[in-house]
Amino acid sequence: MKQYVVYKRVSTEEQGKSGLGLDGQDKDIEVFLKNFSEEPYTVLAEFEDIQSGGDNRRPQLDAALEMCRKSGAELLVAKLDRLSRKVSFIAALMDDPKLKLRVAQMPFADKFQLHIYAALAEQERKFISERTKAALQAAKERGTKLGGMRDPTMKRNAAMQVKANAEAKRLIEVIGPMRDAGKTLTGIAEALNSMGLTTSRGSKWSAMQVSRVLERAAA
Template sequence: MLKYVTYMRVSTAEQGRSGLGLDAQQRDIDLFLQNYSDVPYEVVSAFVDVESGADNERPELKKAIELAKRESAELLVSKLDRLSRRVSFIAALMDDKKLQLRVASMPNADKFQLHIYAALAEQERDFISLRTKAALAAAKARGQKLGGLRDKTMKRNEVVKANAQRKAEQIAGIVVPLKEAGKSLRGIAGELDKAGVQTARGGKWSAAQVKRVLERLAT
Protein backbone atom coordinates (compact mmCIF):
# COMPACT_ATOMS: atom_id res chain seq x y z
CA MET A 1 0.00 0.00 0.00
CA LEU A 2 1.24 3.49 -0.88
CA LYS A 3 1.95 5.54 2.23
CA TYR A 4 2.08 9.31 2.80
CA VAL A 5 3.29 11.57 5.57
CA THR A 6 1.75 15.03 5.16
CA TYR A 7 3.38 18.28 6.25
CA MET A 8 1.93 21.79 6.47
CA ARG A 9 3.43 25.08 7.63
CA VAL A 10 2.06 28.47 8.59
CA SER A 11 4.29 31.47 9.12
CA THR A 12 3.24 32.98 12.45
CA ALA A 13 1.82 31.98 15.80
CA GLU A 14 -1.36 33.90 14.92
CA GLN A 15 -1.86 31.81 11.80
CA GLY A 16 -1.27 28.67 13.80
CA ARG A 17 -3.95 29.56 16.33
CA SER A 18 -6.53 30.73 13.80
CA GLY A 19 -5.93 28.03 11.22
CA LEU A 20 -5.34 30.70 8.58
CA GLY A 21 -3.73 28.99 5.62
CA LEU A 22 -4.02 25.45 6.98
CA ASP A 23 -7.44 24.85 5.40
CA ALA A 24 -6.11 25.80 1.97
CA GLN A 25 -3.09 23.52 2.35
CA GLN A 26 -5.25 20.62 3.52
CA ARG A 27 -7.61 21.19 0.58
CA ASP A 28 -4.70 20.90 -1.88
CA ILE A 29 -3.45 17.73 -0.21
CA ASP A 30 -6.94 16.20 -0.27
CA LEU A 31 -7.37 17.08 -3.95
CA PHE A 32 -4.10 15.36 -4.76
CA LEU A 33 -5.01 12.23 -2.82
CA GLN A 34 -8.46 12.04 -4.43
CA ASN A 35 -7.37 12.73 -8.00
CA TYR A 36 -3.70 11.83 -8.49
CA SER A 37 -2.65 9.24 -5.93
CA ASP A 38 -2.43 5.56 -6.69
CA VAL A 39 -4.85 3.51 -4.62
CA PRO A 40 -5.04 2.10 -2.09
CA TYR A 41 -3.09 4.57 0.02
CA GLU A 42 -2.64 5.42 3.68
CA VAL A 43 -1.83 8.73 5.37
CA VAL A 44 0.47 7.52 8.13
CA SER A 45 0.62 10.82 9.99
CA ALA A 46 0.28 14.60 9.58
CA PHE A 47 2.64 17.27 10.91
CA VAL A 48 2.26 21.06 11.21
CA ASP A 49 4.90 23.70 11.95
CA VAL A 50 4.26 27.30 12.94
CA GLU A 51 7.51 28.83 11.77
CA SER A 52 8.98 31.20 9.19
CA GLY A 53 9.79 29.79 5.77
CA ALA A 54 13.30 31.19 6.16
CA ASP A 55 13.89 29.07 9.28
CA ASN A 56 15.03 25.58 8.35
CA GLU A 57 15.14 24.34 11.97
CA ARG A 58 11.56 23.17 12.13
CA PRO A 59 10.90 20.36 14.61
CA GLU A 60 7.73 18.99 13.02
CA LEU A 61 9.31 18.90 9.57
CA LYS A 62 12.22 16.94 11.01
CA LYS A 63 9.79 14.44 12.55
CA ALA A 64 7.85 14.18 9.27
CA ILE A 65 11.03 13.45 7.29
CA GLU A 66 12.22 10.85 9.77
CA LEU A 67 8.85 9.07 9.77
CA ALA A 68 8.58 9.15 5.97
CA LYS A 69 11.97 7.47 5.69
CA ARG A 70 11.19 4.91 8.38
CA GLU A 71 7.83 3.99 6.83
CA SER A 72 9.07 4.19 3.21
CA ALA A 73 6.35 6.79 2.72
CA GLU A 74 6.19 9.85 0.46
CA LEU A 75 6.45 13.25 2.15
CA LEU A 76 3.44 15.17 0.79
CA VAL A 77 3.17 18.98 0.94
CA SER A 78 0.67 21.35 -0.66
CA LYS A 79 3.26 23.69 -2.19
CA LEU A 80 7.04 23.64 -2.44
CA ASP A 81 7.47 26.79 -0.35
CA ARG A 82 5.81 25.03 2.61
CA LEU A 83 9.07 23.08 2.95
CA SER A 84 11.34 26.12 2.67
CA ARG A 85 11.94 29.24 0.58
CA ARG A 86 15.64 28.39 0.27
CA VAL A 87 16.58 26.43 -2.80
CA SER A 88 19.65 25.00 -1.04
CA PHE A 89 17.45 23.42 1.65
CA ILE A 90 15.03 21.96 -0.89
CA ALA A 91 17.92 20.68 -3.02
CA ALA A 92 19.35 18.87 0.02
CA LEU A 93 16.01 17.12 0.58
CA MET A 94 15.84 16.07 -3.05
CA ASP A 95 19.38 14.67 -2.89
CA ASP A 96 18.38 12.41 0.00
CA LYS A 97 18.02 8.99 -1.63
CA LYS A 98 15.93 7.69 1.27
CA LEU A 99 13.30 10.44 1.00
CA GLN A 100 10.46 10.53 -1.53
CA LEU A 101 8.94 13.99 -2.00
CA ARG A 102 5.57 14.87 -3.54
CA VAL A 103 4.03 18.34 -4.08
CA ALA A 104 0.22 18.35 -4.31
CA SER A 105 -0.06 21.47 -6.48
CA MET A 106 2.43 19.99 -8.99
CA PRO A 107 1.33 16.34 -8.99
CA ASN A 108 3.31 15.26 -12.04
CA ALA A 109 6.54 17.17 -11.40
CA ASP A 110 9.72 15.14 -10.96
CA LYS A 111 12.66 16.11 -8.72
CA PHE A 112 14.45 17.99 -11.51
CA GLN A 113 11.39 20.12 -12.27
CA LEU A 114 10.83 20.86 -8.57
CA HIS A 115 14.46 21.96 -8.24
CA ILE A 116 14.11 24.35 -11.19
CA TYR A 117 10.88 25.77 -9.76
CA ALA A 118 12.52 26.36 -6.36
CA ALA A 119 15.46 28.14 -7.98
CA LEU A 120 13.21 30.41 -10.07
CA ALA A 121 11.03 31.25 -7.06
CA GLU A 122 14.11 32.21 -5.02
CA GLN A 123 15.37 34.45 -7.83
CA GLU A 124 11.99 36.16 -8.06
CA ARG A 125 11.94 36.86 -4.30
CA ASP A 126 15.46 38.29 -4.45
CA PHE A 127 14.50 40.56 -7.35
CA ILE A 128 11.36 41.79 -5.56
CA SER A 129 13.47 42.63 -2.51
CA LEU A 130 15.96 44.59 -4.63
CA ARG A 131 13.15 46.42 -6.42
CA THR A 132 11.54 47.42 -3.11
CA LYS A 133 14.84 48.73 -1.74
CA ALA A 134 15.46 50.70 -4.93
CA ALA A 135 11.99 52.27 -4.77
CA LEU A 136 12.50 53.30 -1.13
CA ALA A 137 15.92 54.77 -1.95
CA ALA A 138 14.47 56.75 -4.85
CA ALA A 139 11.66 58.09 -2.65
CA LYS A 140 14.17 59.12 0.01
CA ALA A 141 16.32 60.89 -2.60
CA ARG A 142 13.27 62.93 -3.65
CA GLY A 143 12.85 64.04 -0.05
CA GLN A 144 9.72 61.98 0.50
CA LYS A 145 9.10 61.11 4.15
CA LEU A 146 9.04 57.37 4.73
CA GLY A 147 7.81 57.34 8.34
CA GLY A 148 4.96 58.89 10.30
CA LEU A 149 1.67 58.71 8.46
CA ARG A 150 3.18 56.31 5.96
CA ASP A 151 3.79 53.76 8.72
CA LYS A 152 0.17 54.05 9.85
CA THR A 153 -1.02 53.65 6.28
CA MET A 154 1.14 50.56 5.83
CA LYS A 155 -0.24 49.00 9.02
CA ARG A 156 -3.79 49.75 7.92
CA ASN A 157 -3.09 48.25 4.50
CA GLU A 158 -1.66 45.13 6.14
CA VAL A 159 -4.87 44.66 8.13
CA VAL A 160 -6.99 45.12 5.01
CA LYS A 161 -4.83 42.64 3.12
CA ALA A 162 -5.03 40.08 5.94
CA ASN A 163 -8.82 40.40 6.07
CA ALA A 164 -9.06 39.97 2.30
CA GLN A 165 -6.88 36.85 2.46
CA ARG A 166 -8.97 35.42 5.26
CA LYS A 167 -12.18 36.04 3.29
CA ALA A 168 -10.67 34.41 0.20
CA GLU A 169 -9.81 31.26 2.11
CA GLN A 170 -13.26 31.12 3.69
CA ILE A 171 -14.93 30.90 0.27
CA ALA A 172 -12.24 28.81 -1.43
CA GLY A 173 -14.44 25.74 -1.18
CA ILE A 174 -17.01 27.50 -3.39
CA VAL A 175 -14.89 29.55 -5.78
CA VAL A 176 -12.23 26.99 -6.70
CA PRO A 177 -14.60 24.16 -7.71
CA LEU A 178 -16.68 26.59 -9.80
CA LYS A 179 -13.55 27.85 -11.56
CA GLU A 180 -12.32 24.31 -12.20
CA ALA A 181 -15.78 23.47 -13.61
CA GLY A 182 -15.30 26.18 -16.24
CA LYS A 183 -17.48 28.91 -14.74
CA SER A 184 -16.63 32.46 -15.83
CA LEU A 185 -15.61 35.08 -13.28
CA ARG A 186 -18.97 36.78 -13.74
CA GLY A 187 -20.74 33.45 -13.36
CA ILE A 188 -18.91 32.71 -10.12
CA ALA A 189 -19.84 36.17 -8.83
CA GLY A 190 -23.48 35.41 -9.59
CA GLU A 191 -23.33 32.08 -7.75
CA LEU A 192 -21.82 33.77 -4.68
CA ASP A 193 -24.61 36.35 -4.67
CA LYS A 194 -27.25 33.62 -5.06
CA ALA A 195 -25.75 31.75 -2.10
CA GLY A 196 -25.98 34.87 0.03
CA VAL A 197 -22.20 35.20 0.38
CA GLN A 198 -21.20 38.84 0.79
CA THR A 199 -17.92 40.52 -0.02
CA ALA A 200 -15.56 41.63 2.76
CA ARG A 201 -17.40 44.98 2.75
CA GLY A 202 -20.85 43.40 2.74
CA GLY A 203 -21.69 44.09 -0.88
CA LYS A 204 -22.36 42.23 -4.12
CA TRP A 205 -19.68 40.36 -6.06
CA SER A 206 -18.11 41.47 -9.34
CA ALA A 207 -15.91 39.57 -11.79
CA ALA A 208 -12.92 41.70 -10.73
CA GLN A 209 -13.42 40.77 -7.08
CA VAL A 210 -13.64 37.07 -7.90
CA LYS A 211 -10.41 37.40 -9.90
CA ARG A 212 -8.64 38.95 -6.90
CA VAL A 213 -9.89 36.11 -4.67
CA LEU A 214 -8.46 33.51 -7.06
CA GLU A 215 -5.17 35.38 -7.22
CA ARG A 216 -4.94 35.44 -3.41
CA LEU A 217 -5.64 31.71 -3.23
CA ALA A 218 -2.91 31.03 -5.78
CA THR A 219 -0.19 32.75 -3.73
Protein backbone atom coordinates in the same frame (compact mmCIF):
# COMPACT_ATOMS: atom_id res chain seq x y z
CA MET B 1 -0.81 0.68 -0.79
CA LYS B 2 0.57 4.18 -1.34
CA GLN B 3 1.53 5.86 1.93
CA TYR B 4 1.87 9.57 2.65
CA VAL B 5 3.14 11.70 5.51
CA VAL B 6 1.63 15.19 5.32
CA TYR B 7 3.63 18.24 6.38
CA LYS B 8 2.24 21.78 6.76
CA ARG B 9 3.83 25.02 7.89
CA VAL B 10 2.67 28.50 8.81
CA SER B 11 5.00 31.39 9.48
CA THR B 12 3.85 32.85 12.79
CA GLU B 13 2.19 31.85 16.02
CA GLU B 14 -0.82 33.99 15.11
CA GLN B 15 -1.31 32.08 11.87
CA GLY B 16 -1.12 28.81 13.75
CA LYS B 17 -3.75 29.87 16.28
CA SER B 18 -6.17 31.33 13.75
CA GLY B 19 -5.77 28.64 11.13
CA LEU B 20 -4.78 31.28 8.57
CA GLY B 21 -2.94 29.53 5.76
CA LEU B 22 -3.71 26.04 7.02
CA ASP B 23 -7.10 25.83 5.34
CA GLY B 24 -5.53 26.49 1.95
CA GLN B 25 -2.90 23.83 2.50
CA ASP B 26 -5.53 21.34 3.62
CA LYS B 27 -7.61 21.99 0.49
CA ASP B 28 -4.61 21.58 -1.84
CA ILE B 29 -3.66 18.30 -0.20
CA GLU B 30 -7.25 17.08 -0.34
CA VAL B 31 -7.46 17.86 -4.06
CA PHE B 32 -4.21 16.01 -4.70
CA LEU B 33 -5.26 12.93 -2.77
CA LYS B 34 -8.67 12.84 -4.44
CA ASN B 35 -7.57 13.48 -8.03
CA PHE B 36 -3.88 12.69 -8.46
CA SER B 37 -2.84 10.06 -5.93
CA GLU B 38 -2.36 6.45 -6.78
CA GLU B 39 -5.14 4.29 -5.39
CA PRO B 40 -5.48 3.02 -2.76
CA TYR B 41 -3.60 5.28 -0.38
CA THR B 42 -3.33 6.05 3.30
CA VAL B 43 -2.04 9.05 5.28
CA LEU B 44 0.16 7.76 8.08
CA ALA B 45 0.42 11.05 9.96
CA GLU B 46 0.26 14.82 9.69
CA PHE B 47 2.88 17.21 11.06
CA GLU B 48 2.74 20.98 11.41
CA ASP B 49 5.31 23.65 12.26
CA ILE B 50 4.67 27.27 13.17
CA GLN B 51 7.93 28.75 12.05
CA SER B 52 9.58 30.81 9.35
CA GLY B 53 10.45 29.10 6.07
CA GLY B 54 13.96 30.53 6.35
CA ASP B 55 14.62 28.54 9.52
CA ASN B 56 15.53 24.93 8.76
CA ARG B 57 15.45 23.88 12.43
CA ARG B 58 11.89 22.61 12.57
CA PRO B 59 11.12 19.73 14.94
CA GLN B 60 7.89 18.65 13.25
CA LEU B 61 9.52 18.56 9.83
CA ASP B 62 12.35 16.46 11.28
CA ALA B 63 9.78 14.05 12.71
CA ALA B 64 7.95 13.85 9.38
CA LEU B 65 11.17 13.15 7.49
CA GLU B 66 12.18 10.47 9.97
CA MET B 67 8.82 8.72 9.57
CA CYS B 68 9.13 8.85 5.79
CA ARG B 69 12.60 7.33 5.84
CA LYS B 70 11.56 4.53 8.15
CA SER B 71 8.22 3.69 6.52
CA GLY B 72 8.98 4.42 2.87
CA ALA B 73 6.04 6.84 2.76
CA GLU B 74 6.14 9.90 0.52
CA LEU B 75 6.35 13.36 2.09
CA LEU B 76 3.37 15.38 0.86
CA VAL B 77 3.27 19.19 1.06
CA ALA B 78 0.81 21.67 -0.43
CA LYS B 79 3.48 23.98 -1.89
CA LEU B 80 7.23 23.70 -2.22
CA ASP B 81 7.85 26.75 -0.04
CA ARG B 82 6.10 25.02 2.87
CA LEU B 83 9.28 22.92 3.14
CA SER B 84 11.73 25.80 2.91
CA ARG B 85 12.45 29.04 1.10
CA LYS B 86 16.07 27.97 0.60
CA VAL B 87 16.85 26.05 -2.58
CA SER B 88 19.89 24.43 -0.95
CA PHE B 89 17.72 22.86 1.74
CA ILE B 90 15.16 21.57 -0.77
CA ALA B 91 17.92 20.22 -3.01
CA ALA B 92 19.40 18.29 -0.08
CA LEU B 93 16.03 16.68 0.61
CA MET B 94 15.59 15.69 -3.02
CA ASP B 95 19.06 14.14 -3.05
CA ASP B 96 18.15 11.90 -0.11
CA PRO B 97 17.78 8.37 -1.57
CA LYS B 98 15.44 7.35 1.27
CA LEU B 99 13.03 10.22 0.69
CA LYS B 100 10.43 10.90 -2.00
CA LEU B 101 8.72 14.28 -2.18
CA ARG B 102 5.29 15.11 -3.60
CA VAL B 103 3.92 18.63 -4.02
CA ALA B 104 0.14 18.90 -4.20
CA GLN B 105 0.11 21.96 -6.45
CA MET B 106 2.59 20.31 -8.85
CA PRO B 107 1.32 16.71 -8.96
CA PHE B 108 3.27 15.66 -12.06
CA ALA B 109 6.57 17.40 -11.31
CA ASP B 110 9.68 15.23 -11.02
CA LYS B 111 12.79 16.04 -8.94
CA PHE B 112 14.45 17.96 -11.78
CA GLN B 113 11.40 20.20 -12.27
CA LEU B 114 11.03 20.79 -8.53
CA HIS B 115 14.69 21.77 -8.28
CA ILE B 116 14.30 24.31 -11.10
CA TYR B 117 11.11 25.69 -9.56
CA ALA B 118 12.81 26.11 -6.18
CA ALA B 119 15.77 27.90 -7.75
CA LEU B 120 13.52 30.25 -9.73
CA ALA B 121 11.41 30.98 -6.64
CA GLU B 122 14.48 31.84 -4.56
CA GLN B 123 15.84 34.07 -7.33
CA GLU B 124 12.45 35.79 -7.66
CA ARG B 125 12.24 36.47 -3.92
CA LYS B 126 15.68 38.10 -3.91
CA PHE B 127 14.78 40.17 -6.95
CA ILE B 128 11.49 41.32 -5.41
CA SER B 129 13.21 42.26 -2.17
CA GLU B 130 15.79 44.42 -3.94
CA ARG B 131 13.27 46.03 -6.30
CA THR B 132 10.93 46.83 -3.40
CA LYS B 133 13.76 48.48 -1.46
CA ALA B 134 14.72 50.50 -4.53
CA ALA B 135 11.11 51.57 -5.19
CA LEU B 136 10.63 52.69 -1.58
CA GLN B 137 13.94 54.58 -1.59
CA ALA B 138 13.00 56.34 -4.83
CA ALA B 139 9.61 57.30 -3.37
CA LYS B 140 11.32 58.65 -0.27
CA GLU B 141 13.71 60.75 -2.36
CA ARG B 142 10.72 62.22 -4.21
CA GLY B 143 9.34 63.35 -0.89
CA THR B 144 6.60 60.74 -0.63
CA LYS B 145 5.64 60.11 2.97
CA LEU B 146 6.01 56.43 3.78
CA GLY B 147 5.25 56.47 7.50
CA GLY B 148 2.02 56.24 9.45
CA MET B 149 -1.03 54.22 8.52
CA ARG B 150 -0.25 54.31 4.79
CA ASP B 151 3.20 52.75 5.12
CA PRO B 152 2.18 49.04 5.36
CA THR B 153 -0.30 49.44 2.50
CA MET B 154 2.21 51.18 0.25
CA LYS B 155 4.86 48.58 0.95
CA ARG B 156 2.40 45.75 0.26
CA ASN B 157 1.19 47.33 -2.99
CA ALA B 158 4.73 48.01 -4.16
CA ALA B 159 5.75 44.44 -3.37
CA MET B 160 2.74 43.02 -5.23
CA GLN B 161 3.48 45.16 -8.29
CA VAL B 162 7.14 44.18 -8.37
CA LYS B 163 6.26 40.51 -7.88
CA ALA B 164 3.77 40.59 -10.76
CA ASN B 165 6.31 42.22 -13.07
CA ALA B 166 9.03 39.77 -12.07
CA GLU B 167 6.74 36.81 -12.67
CA ALA B 168 5.78 38.13 -16.11
CA LYS B 169 9.44 38.55 -17.03
CA ARG B 170 10.19 34.98 -15.95
CA LEU B 171 7.16 33.36 -17.57
CA ILE B 172 7.38 35.16 -20.90
CA GLU B 173 10.29 32.86 -21.76
CA VAL B 174 7.82 29.97 -21.61
CA ILE B 175 4.66 31.69 -22.80
CA GLY B 176 6.26 33.79 -25.57
CA PRO B 177 7.34 30.91 -27.83
CA MET B 178 3.93 29.24 -27.51
CA ARG B 179 2.18 32.50 -28.43
CA ASP B 180 4.54 33.05 -31.37
CA ALA B 181 3.74 29.54 -32.59
CA GLY B 182 0.06 30.50 -32.80
CA LYS B 183 -1.14 28.78 -29.65
CA THR B 184 -4.32 30.30 -28.20
CA LEU B 185 -4.46 31.85 -24.74
CA THR B 186 -6.58 28.93 -23.57
CA GLY B 187 -4.10 26.48 -25.07
CA ILE B 188 -1.20 28.21 -23.31
CA ALA B 189 -3.08 28.11 -20.00
CA GLU B 190 -3.74 24.39 -20.43
CA ALA B 191 -0.06 23.79 -21.23
CA LEU B 192 1.08 25.65 -18.10
CA ASN B 193 -1.36 23.70 -15.95
CA SER B 194 -0.19 20.40 -17.45
CA MET B 195 3.40 21.31 -16.50
CA GLY B 196 2.30 21.80 -12.90
CA LEU B 197 2.97 25.53 -12.93
CA THR B 198 0.71 27.83 -10.93
CA THR B 199 0.11 31.56 -10.83
CA SER B 200 1.69 33.79 -8.18
CA ARG B 201 -1.42 33.20 -6.06
CA GLY B 202 -1.03 29.44 -6.35
CA SER B 203 -4.05 28.92 -8.60
CA LYS B 204 -4.46 27.32 -12.00
CA TRP B 205 -3.90 29.31 -15.18
CA SER B 206 -6.72 30.75 -17.28
CA ALA B 207 -6.71 32.55 -20.63
CA MET B 208 -7.20 35.90 -18.87
CA GLN B 209 -4.18 35.35 -16.62
CA VAL B 210 -2.01 34.42 -19.60
CA SER B 211 -3.18 37.61 -21.33
CA ARG B 212 -2.16 39.70 -18.31
CA VAL B 213 1.33 38.21 -18.32
CA LEU B 214 1.72 39.04 -22.03
CA GLU B 215 0.54 42.60 -21.40
CA ARG B 216 2.94 43.08 -18.48
CA ALA B 217 5.86 41.67 -20.46
CA ALA B 218 5.07 43.96 -23.39
CA ALA B 219 4.90 46.99 -21.11
